[in-house]
Amino acid sequence: xxxxxxxxxxxxxxxxxxxxxxxxxxxxxxxxxxxxxxxxxxxxxxxxxxxxxxxxxxxxxxxxxxxxxxxxxxxxxxxxxxxxxxxxxxxxxxxxxxxxxxxxxxxxxxxxxxxxxxxxxxxxxxxxxxxxxxxxxxxxxxxxxxxxxxx
Amino acid sequence: xxxxxxxxxxxxxxxxxxxxxxxxxxxxxxxxxxxxxxxxxxxxxxxxxxxxxxxxxxxxxxxxxxxxxxxxxxxxxxxxxxxxxxxxxxxxxxxxxxxxxxxxxxxxxxxxxxxxxxxxxxxxxxxxxxxxxxxxxxxxxxxxxxxxxxxxxxxxxxxxxxxxxxxxxxxxxxxxxxxxxxxxxxxxxxxxxxxxxxxxxxxxxxxxxxxxxxxxxxxxxxxxxxxxxxxxxxxxxxxxxxxxxxxxxxxxxxxxxxxxxxxxxxxxxxxxxxxxxxxxxxxx
Numbered sequence: 001x002x003x004x005x006x007x008x009x010x011x012x013x014x015x016x017x018x019x020x021x022x023x024x025x026x027x028x029x030x031x032x033x034x035x036x037x038x039x040x041x042x043x044x045x046x047x048x049x050x051x052x053x054x055x056x057x058x059x060x061x062x063x064x065x066x067x068x069x070x071x072x073x074x075x076x077x078x079x080x081x082x083x084x085x086x087x088x089x090x091x092x093x094x095x096x097x098x099x100x101x102x103x104x105x106x107x108x109x110x111x112x113x114x115x116x117x118x119x120x121x122x123x124x125x126x127x128x129x130x131x132x133x134x135x136x137x138x139x140x141x142x143x144x145x146x147x148x149x150x151x
Numbered sequence: 152x153x154x155x156x157x158x159x160x161x162x163x164x165x166x167x168x169x170x171x172x173x174x175x176x177x178x179x180x181x182x183x184x185x186x187x188x189x190x191x192x193x194x195x196x197x198x199x200x201x202x203x204x205x206x207x208x209x210x211x212x213x214x215x216x217x218x219x220x221x222x223x224x225x226x227x228x229x230x231x232x233x234x235x236x237x238x239x240x241x242x243x244x245x246x247x248x249x250x251x252x253x254x255x256x257x258x259x260x261x262x263x264x265x266x267x268x269x270x271x272x273x274x275x276x277x278x279x280x281x282x283x284x285x286x287x288x289x290x291x292x293x294x295x296x297x298x299x300x301x302x303x304x305x306x307x308x309x310x311x312x313x314x315x316x317x318x319x320x321x322x323x324x325x326x327x328x329x330x331x332x333x334x335x336x337x338x339x340x341x342x343x344x345x346x347x348x349x350x351x352x353x354x355x356x357x358x359x360x361x362x363x364x365x366x367x368x369x370x371x372x373x374x375x376x377x378x379x380x381x382x383x384x385x386x387x388x389x390x391x392x393x394x395x396x397x398x399x400x401x402x403x404x405x406x407x408x409x410x411x412x413x414x415x416x417x418x419x420x421x422x423x424x425x426x427x428x429x430x431x432x433x434x435x
Contacts, residue, residue, distance in 0.1 A: 033223035040220040044393050051163070051386030060158045063383055065192075067199040075201055077378025084376060101382035101389075102375075105209060108389060109371045111216040112364035119230055128296070135234050141241040142369040145248075 028122050036115055043108035050100025057097050159383070166191070167387035170210065174395025177214035178221075179403055180415045181356030182337035183363045184210020184392065186422045192384070205379030208371045210392050211337070215364025217396030218357070218403075225400075227301045228357040232312065232350065235295055236343075237362055239322035240329075240336065244366065247330020254331060260430030263328055264423040270342045271419040275412055284310035284351050291315035301354055304405075310351050318348040332426070337363050338419050352408050356415075 068075060081087040082102050091099035116135060123131040157165070173187035185207040192198040192206060219225065288311025292298050300309040312318075325339035337359050344355035374380055403411075 027224075029224050029226075033220075033225065036216060037220045037223065040216050040393055040397075043216075044390055047386050047389040050382070051390070054382060054386060055159060055163065058159055060160070062157070062159050062162050063381070065196070065198040065202050065381070065384070067197075075199065077201070078381050080378070082382060083378050098382040101386045102380070104389060105371075105375070105380060105382075105385050108209070108212055108216065109368050109375075112212060112361075112368045115216075115219070116234075116365055119234070130296070131231060131234060134238060138234060138237045138241055138365070141238070141245065142366065145241070145245050146369050146372055 028125065032115060032118050032122070035118060036111060039107065039111040039114060043104050043111065045104075046107060047101050047104030050097050050102075050104055052097070053095060054097025054101055162196070163383070163387040166384065167391040170388045170391025171395035173210055173388075174214050174217055174392035174397075175399035175402070176395075176414070176418060177210070177337075177392070178218035178360065178396040178399025179356070179406065179411060180337075180418055181341040181359030181363075182415075182418060182422070183207070183367065184214055186418055186425070188388065190425055198384075201379045202381050202384060205374050205381065206384045206388055208367050208374055209380060209385050209388055211363050211367040212371060213389050213392035214396045215360045215367070217393040218360050218400040219364075220393075221397050221400035225357070227353055228361050229297070229299050229301075229350075229354055230358075230361065231295070231299075232297050232344070232354075233358045233361045233365075235297065236318065236322045236340070237365060239319045240326035240340070240362065240366060241369075243323040243326020243328075244330035244336075245326075246323075247327035249330075250327070251331040256331060257430040259328070259331055260426050263332065264426040264430065267338060267419055267423040267426070270346060271338075271416045271423070274342060274346055275416045282349060284308060284349065286311065288312045288349075289315045299354075301351065303353075308351065310349075310354065313349040314347050318343050321347050336366070338422060341415065352411060353403065356403070356411070 077083075079098075081091060082098055085103075085106055088099045088102050088106070092103055116139060120132055120135045120139075123129075123135060169187060169191045173184055176182070176187060177184060185204075188207045188210045189200075189203045192203040193200055219228070285308070288298060292312035292315050295315065297312045297315065298310065300307045302308075321343035322340065325336055325343060328339065329336035340359040340362055341355045344350040344358060345352055350358075371380070
């Protein structure tokens with residue numbers, strides 16, 4: 001079955017996943033809305049759980065957030081394992097509160113990106129190729145910026 | 152200093168309450184997180200500006216997603232307008248970040264704060280005007296499929312977008328400025344859509360929130376890797392802002408637009424004053 005022929009039905013009577021009919025039965029907008037809601041609730045739950053563990057694991061004092069003397073270059077930042085997803089995940093399994101919080105933040109950061117990725121798909125199904133292009137362009141600029149900003 | 156007197160539970164609680172407020176305000180005005188969170192941390196607790204910026208980024212994303220999650224089928228945000236203008240903001244931001252090295256940041260901050268107050272005042276004057284949003288708009292708006300409608304208490308209201316390229320230019324400027332200064336993009340986004348393109352206020356604020364979430368997510372990854380995002384700060388903020396933005400978004404549906412404009416004006420003025428202060432004292 002050709003996936004771009006939305007009129008054609010397969011032998012079992014169902015439409016291709018790229019056809020408007022498949023999605024209008026299921027309402028695209030509702031999917032985005034639910035996706036976002038679950039993403040947000042997940043991020044919230046993870047962060048909250050991590051926060052509670054973090055406070056229990058701490059000794060009641062606040063880490064040193066104050067600016068260091070020595071100005072701009074003296075900034076130390078958070079511990080290195082808390083900066084990258086590959087080092088955060090192993091620590092989650094050890095119930096490290098700080099790592100769990102950071103993971104919640106990563107899930108949070110992913111929600112708008114997933115929302116936009118879903119928009120691309122939605123525009124594709126609507127055959128709005130102008131906006132498939134525009135959205136991909138925006139994603140491209142953002143990822144290029146992210147990538148080159150790291151160096 | 153504030154940090155020496157409180158213990159971690161109290162500090163987290165204060166941040167949490169501040170975050171709820173920030174989220175609510177963000178959902179209502181389309182501004183990101185910096186306005187409340189940065190002064191709370193830097194002036195209130197003496198936290199290093201970089202941690203504060205990391206926290207503000209997290210606030211912006213949480214505001215954007217929290218506000219959007221309030222409705223399963225929210226039909227106010229105009230994704231096409233948002234995506235189209237995002238091209239302008241993102242390219243502007245890249246340009247701004249590149250150029251920032253050569254520019255006197257504090258002077259730009261002072262100029263920007265003047266522009267902000269002026270444009271916010273202009274936006275406020277309109278609260279007594281009755282604008283016919285459905286009047287014929289820019290043909291470019293039709294070509295780019297930007298025109299739409301949104302639900303209100305009085306029923307569905309159509310709107311046609313004006314001055315598309317003017318809006319695009321202004322958005323590029325907004326992007327450049329936020330690339331240089333790091334904050335303030337939400338305010339300019341709302342103003343560009345509301346004042347230049349004559350888009351209904353609630354559509355401008357929700358679409359701004361959508362846009363802010365997208366661009367901020369990109370910077371957030373960078374800042375995470377540079378160690379600017381601290382878990383102890385992130386946790387009360389994420390939870391608080393999500394809650395605040397969720398309920399703020401619910402309130403937005405029923406809110407009176409005149410009241411919203413007034414709140415927007417007050418918050419933007421506060422932002423402008425902060426920026427002027429930071430510019431003059433050389434913190435930026």
